[in-house]
Amino acid sequence: MTPNTVVHGTFVIERTYGAPPARVFAAFADPAIKRRWFAEGKGSELLEFTMDFRVGGRELGRFRFQGRMEMRNDTVYQDIVADWRIVFAYTMSVEDKRISASLATIELAPTAGGTRLAFTEQSAFFEGADGPKIREEGWRTLLQRLEDDLRSGK
């Protein structure tokens, strides 16, 4: 018995930030802050960004890359523990074709100088998807953007 076309993958990214857990949590929970580091990326035009940060609430991001493809990110929040844990399911679509579904777990813990963040993504990639490696690179870029935003002192 061989698998169908879905490729499953898991990756973990660990970061430490020089800001307390409450501030790192707020960067995911506050729509104005999250929009800044997560949605308003270089090289892409933000078409739409809405979020309802509560368990069962949804988030939608629509982006256009280099004036061409439209990408869409649909999120549903699965579990939230303030300053400690955020779990969400999300799909990515390119031009209305869903390419993946993922479960992402963000865990925060205080350290002497700030916060340790562990990001775990468990994904199912469909036909024509980016795959685990490119997805992991994408999240590493985002978590660096979060670092830059925390350092900016905004």
Place this chain on the structure above:
Amino acid sequence: MTPNTVVHGTFVIERTYGAPPARVFAAFADPAIKRRWFAEGKGSELLEFTMDFRVGGRELGRFRFQGRMEMRNDTVYQDIVADWRIVFAYTMSVEDKRISASLATIELAPTAGGTRLAFTEQSAFFEGADGPKIREEGWRTLLQRLEDDLRSGK
């Protein structure tokens, strides 16, 4: 850097059924059929079962086990390809305490005598959860109940 309290796990269950993919797919897509093999289990009282089988649609099951604990299952459908794939995110709660969030992928493929089903679950288990082994046993039981239901010819 050590992890927080979340335990991540993945398991895959493969089954073959003596019914064509369309009939196995219907057992997941048709609320009356799914209620029969999935929700109305022995040893548990079904308190509520509703499902809206479309991408973004939700399913809710509430059960009471042995007259004691209330368990709750909240699902959001992430991807559906008729007779081929169903992907859903779900959480399990015991007495209103969420114990896990999971991404489940069901893949169907025709075989000479029926259907091969591959069930892949990627889960995050929280404080007080059952964990990957008990979860896998639970799904093996359910997929056997599906077998029994398909054989019953209903």
